[in-house]
Amino acid sequence: EPDWLEVVNLNDALPVDLSGLHFALDGYAVGLSSPGFLEAGGYRAFYPVNIPRRGSLRFKIPSAGAELGLLDSQGNLLDKISFGLQIEGTSLGRLPNGIGGFQQFSEQATPGQKNVIQESSSIVINEIMARNQTVIYPGMAGTPDWIELFNKTDGLIDLSGMRLRLDGGDEWVLPDGIYLEGHDHFIVWFDGDDLIRRGEFPGIVVDRSLPPSGASIELLTAEGRQLDQLRFGIQVIDQTIGRKGNQWQLLAEGTPGKVNGNAALLGSTDDLRINEWSGGGEGDDWLELYQRGNQPVDISALYLTDDPSLAGKTKHAIANLSFVGPKSWVVFRADGEPQRGSDHLNFRLSSKGETLRIYSDSLNVIDEILVAESFVQGGSNGRLPDGEDRLVSFDVVETSKGIPNHTQIEGLQINELLLTPRTPSGRAIEVLNFGANPVDISGWAIGSERSSLDAFRLPAGTVVGPGQFHVLHEAFWLPSDIIRSRDWQISLTERIYISEIDSQGIPTGRRLSAPVLPTHWNESFGKFDLSHVDEFARLQSATFGKSLTESLETFQLSAGGQNVIPSMGPLVISELLIDTKTGATLLPSILDGVEFIEVYNRSNESVILSDTVRNLRGWRLAGGVSYHFKSDVELEPGQVLLVVNYDPSKEPMITGALQQSWGLPLMVSVYGPFKGRLDNGGDLVRLQELVMLPNSMGLEHNAESLGWVDEDRIEYASDVSWVTPLQSGVFSLHRLDQDSYGNVSLNWGFNSPSPGQLSEVTHPKQNSGFIQGLSLVEGGIVLEIATQVGVRYTVQHTDALNRGHWNDLRTLTGTGDSDVVFDASPYQDTRFYRVIAEQSISPD
Known part of the structure; x- marks a missing residue:
């Protein structure tokens, strides 16, 4: 907070001209840069001139103590105060207001307002849920974040007009007529998904979510005086932080509207690893930590640094009240802008190589990584599997910020999923082998990052033939010792994984994955090959080969099939x-x-x-x-x-x-x-x-x-x-x-824009750029491309669709006829081609 001092006009009837007014600091008088008038009974706070839009004071107030004087235009002393060493964040003010002696106000400074003693201990921020992904409360839909207020007194408190302020900016005012009984709780729900307002529940609703990576929350009076304040850092999914005695702690379970529950059992910081990082090239730099333990870990006051010197050990302190969940990841943006949030570091990653370390609060090394000079452009580097010693490079499609590290499996992909069947044990995952050889996936694991990556194992004899689909039916999954098939809980914030397991029963880090999409009963979603991106979408109909509506036994005979187009709404x-x-x-x-x-x-x-x-x-x-x-x-x-x-x-x-x-x-x-x-x-x-x-x-x-x-x-x-x-x-x-x-x-x-009117627009690439013919000849493959005059085309190829990389074969300019492109000796069993029109025709 900047320095400031406040004056008051004790005349309740007339304004006062501040022209010629001077302040004296230890006997040295200085004028104001923009004096103006002060209204009758008004207050004015003066800030240093370096404070934008507010500054008019030509000196800073020494925290070590000084004598301050107020002089009129003739140099006559109007008022003065002598003070000693000041405590950071406190102010001195007269009480009674304007006429009494000076006393210290702790966290109750009121620049530009009347001085009062506020009963700050009467109502407090008591518990916060800032990363709710799956917890649903009685009487409401959705998974809202929330802030709980608590009346610490025996009496009734009027909350009318009180405000909650987030990060010094957005404010929400409590409506009139809200009273809180003694030792009672009040909830402000933060509903970024616009769901909970459709139910019946106590409290009020704000149409946004809380920042899961941390924020500053203030409780203010209607006049803007601070009653309580909390700054928190990175939060754990589905867990709250709350008061236990005089301390804020991570709680085992959120209790909105009730007495705070027990503190969470915390794990050791020794389980933290620098797990993945990307930087030194184009795009954003970032750094990921992985927590290998089975309990959440408090990472507050730990230090991240790229400076190996003694002074550099404490280069970046992780924010207070920051935690990482069990077997979970936390991502920091290495952008050198820590003011943007608790998940932003005060350094960037070097393209020339460096050492990254994480230190404990006692400055012992928890983990360190020597970052090589070479970076994968657009990709990342990290441990495989998560938290283990082996370091690998990941290409663009393998980069896994905040989710399990993995490498792709050539020739194999998840193609379609049914996760919401009406029939018990009716879930199914279809895989496609677009390679030239069979793939034995016996013993591989099915799971998700939050429940378990190794929730189920595939039975012996599970082989996907070349060019074949294979449907993995839930009834044949072999559950692990800790989970039953119907207990497998999947949230919409997760991904489904099929992980390769070696002969020793250990994950190799090679995985297939797919996002989890919201679907209706018996509705599937699957991969849709688009002209510019491969994505998963809800499908117009399931294409496993058999329908679940016939019978479970019949459905389990499904052999898979080509996906249909995505579903579309009205x-x-x-x-x-x-x-x-x-x-x-x-x-x-x-x-x-x-x-x-x-x-x-x-x-x-x-x-x-x-x-x-x-x-x-x-x-x-x-x-x-x-x-x-x-x-x-x-x-x-x-x-x-x-x-x-x-x-x-x-x-x-x-x-x-x-x-x-x-x-x-x-x-x-x-x-x-x-x-x-x-x-x-x-x-x-x-x-x-x-x-x-x-x-x-x-x-x-x-x-x-x-x-x-x-x-x-x-x-x-x-x-x-x-x-x-x-x-x-x-x-x-x-x-x-x-x-x-x-x-x-x-x-x-x-x-040209045509708002409110469906315009007749034709695409300059329509009826051009498609492959009319493909033939295998001696020495290679011939492609016949339909073209349009003046349009530039690039013909590309790849030997694996899931690698995300296409190689240029030839660039040509359209003649309006068919053009022939020759690919000499591809030396691969399978090759895919596509044509991109690089230059468009100007619209009429």
Whole structure:
């Protein structure tokens, strides 16, 4: 906090002119840089001139003590104080206010306000949940974070107008009429998923989540005086921190609205390892720790450093109240900007090699790593398996920040999953061998990072033939000693892993993995090979070969099959306008920076996006931007609506400019503002629907809970797989076919913005760039490519789809006819080809 001093105008009737006012520090008088007037009965805090927007004081106040005087324009002494050594974070002030003697205020400084003694011990922040991923409380949906307040007195306290402030910025005011009984608790729920407001429960709701990597929380009076404050660091999934006596500790179990539970049993810091790191090249530097033990570990006051000197041991101190869970990972961003959060280090990783160490609070080395000079561009280096001694390099697709380290398995991939069957023991995982040789996966492990990577083993004789699918049915999984099949709990924040196990029963670190997606009962999700990215998506129908609806026995005969296209909802994203630049155009400047997302109802029925009465319905935008529809919103068939990055109720002039400049129809509804911005370099935008979903934590009882599912998504990019306009101006990204899957670059093109109108846009790459023919000849392979005049194409190949790397074979310019490309002697049993149009045709 900066130095400051405060003056008060004791005249309650007249203002006072501060011109000519001087302060004297140890007899040396200085004037003010911007005096002004002080209103009747008003207060003014003066800060040093180096404080932006507030500074007018031409000296700093010595913490060792001094004499301060207040002089009028004639040099007459109006007031003075002599003080000695000051305690950091405290202030001196008169009590009674303005006329009494000076006394110390500890954590109750009130610059620019009346001095009072606040009963700071009467109400306190008592418990915090900042990383809730799976804990569901009675009477509510979702997994909210929360802050608990506690009345330490016997009497009733009025909470009306009190505020919670996060990191000195965002504030939330408690509404009028809230009273807290003596020794009672009050909960503020933080609901970033917009789920819990749809239930019945005590407390109030804030529509955001708490930062899991740490923050500063303040409890303030209605006037802004601080009652309590807590700064915490990196948190453990599903566990709280709370008061135990006069100390804050990690608790074994969260108890919102009740007396705090027992402190958690903590493990040893000796189980910490520097596990993976990336830096020294392009992109963000980062460093990952892994905790090998079975209990959470307190990492507060440990030190991370890249400086081997004696003074460098304490280069970066990990924030107070920071913890890492059992067999879990914590990632620090090595960006040299620790002010950005507890997970940011005050150093970057060197491209020339260095030694990384983690020290205990007694400055003993817990672990160290000698980082080699060479870095894998876009990849990382680390231990394999996690926490073990062997160090390896990971390529781009193998980098595993915050999840288990692994290397890819050539020729094998997880292709489709069914995790929410109505029938007990009906879960299934389909794998595909796209290699030339059979792969024996007998004895391999199935699991997830939170429950166990080794939850089940595959039976003997589990072999995937070349070019074959193989369905791994739950009924044949061999559970470990510590878990039963139906007890395997999987959260939507995890990944599924199939891990190679060697002949000694030890994991090798080679794994297959897939994300866990929210799905309806008996709905599968699988890999979808797109033009620009491979992703997992909910499928229109399961393609295991047999249906689970027939019988479990019949389903277990499934041999697998090619995945169908992803499922699509009734609403789709039809147009994106990204960061309007009006400077070189004739557009009104009021449109500068405007962004919008257009949503279209492609179905034959009206769709309710939000219903204030039946609030179990809902839609939202998520991803790089976020917006929740909360009023009564309904979209008729064939109609569109617009979500913008400004508040249309407060800035109707911008909406008017959209109507005049780009023909936005008057009847089209405009909503906003959405949070965030659409990134020019690429971003992910999701259109999600609120539905009742199987609760993967309670499949045994066919339990359901509210959740969000993707009904449409687009992950646009700035690379060559996406068309970009060659001419200058303002262009938006238009969906070409409203009934085709959205996350395919060939289904999008640039054209002039047309908000509220479905424009006729054709893709400059359509009907070109595809492989018309492929033939094996002596010495190689011949490919026949359909082209369009003036478009540049790059033909690429790879011998393994899961490596994420494609090699250029040839670049050519389209003639409008078919062109022939020759690949000489690939020397591989399997080779994949693709064609990318690198230069687009300018839109009309």
